[in-house]
Amino acid sequence: MNLNLSILGSIVLRKFAFALAAASLALSLSACSKPAGSEMPTVASPQFGTVPEINFPAAPPPEVPVMKVLDDGNGKGEEVKDGDLVVVDYYxxxxxxxxxxDSTITDAAGPRAISLAHPPIEGWKELRGVKVGQRVMLILPPSKAYGEMGASSIGVKKGDTLAYVVDVRLAVSADxxxxxxxxxxxNPLPDGISIEADGQGAYTVNAVAAGSYPSQRSTAVYATGDGPAVKVGQGVIVKRVSTDWNTQTxxxxxxxxxxxxxxxxxxxxxxxxxxxxxxxxxPATPTADPQATLLQLVAAYDTNR
Incomplete structure (x- = not known):
């Protein structure tokens, strides 16, 4: 009888130990399944065009880029594509x-144009797929921001993660x-400078025969387009090509x-x-010859808010 009780007690203890181990394993797996930095900042005033405030959790930042839509606008804006130039306000x-x-939302100078073909930091490419008129939050780890160098001029140290609230105001495709x-x-052009069209939408600027260096800036309208007129005070998106004096594109x-x-x-x-x-x-500068630059006006935007 005592032997049976001893055996029964041993079985119960083993089952309890197994259950305890299983519970411990489940708790461990649960903890591991929650990624580091899964807790996101909150944003006060998430509406497009307002001045937001970003409040950070006590948790560490995510290790990968995160993009979250805060305000969908009307949901019908043009989608940002790879290589676009985007006009954004950001905080x-x-x-x-x-x-x-450098946050533009708090700067009277107006929004900023950023080329996604060659952005100042890689993380701006996370705007691909966002629609014009949306407000989004971007969380950018160092690998997508200023990395191991930082950017002391804007208070970013080595290894810092950045959080942006971004209003997408305009997207202009490369074509x-x-x-x-x-x-x-x-219209007459400056002496020795010519422009040629190849009939397929491309232009060359030839300044090989350009004469003496110009003393001041000058402009000449080579051709007029069929789009709406640019307004006073607007920002203008242009396609451009430049050549130094006595060379050509x-x-x-x-x-x-x-x-x-x-x-x-x-x-x-x-x-x-x-x-x-x-x-x-x-005209020439202390470090460069004069230049002849051809601009094509492709889009315009209001710089006030």
Missing amino acids: GKVWGGALMP AASKFQVTPTN TAADWNAGELTSVSADSLELADLPLGSLVLVVT
Whole structure:
């Protein structure tokens, strides 16, 4: 009888030990299944166009990029594609830290144009698939931000994770210039400079025969487009190609040309229709020869909010 009780007690103890081990394993697996940094910041004022505030959890940041839609807008905006130039307003903080001084939402200078073909940091490419009119939150680990170098000018140290709230205001595709019809103006160009069209949408700028160095900037409208007119105070997205004095560009240069943003007021582009081609000649600087630059106006946006 005592032997049987002893055997029964041993069996019960083994079952209890097994159950305890199983529970411990389940708890361990549960803890492992929750990824580090799975707790996300919260955003006060998540609506598009408002000044947000990012509040960080006590948990460590995620180790991979995270994109979360905060405000869907009307859901009908154009989708951002690979290689687009995007016009954005953003509010950025170092994880758990201070506001970065380059945040445009708190800057009266207006939104910023960023090329996704060659962005200032790799993480901006996470905007691919976002729609114009949406507000999103981007969490960028160091590998997608400023990495092991940091960026002291905006308060980013080595290995910092960044959090952005981003309003996507405009997306312009790399081939946007091709949608316009243009009409040459026959306006005179500076002596020794010529522009040629290849009939397939590409242009070359030839300054091989350019004469003496110019003393001041000048502009000449080479052709007018069929788009709406640029307004005073707007930002203008342009396709551009430049050549130094006494050299020339090729059609391949134009085809490979990237989009960038300029001020309508600074280059006197107001009232010109989109699609127009404008030659800008700039004088020499202490480190560079004069340049002849051909711009095609492909999009415009309001810089006020």
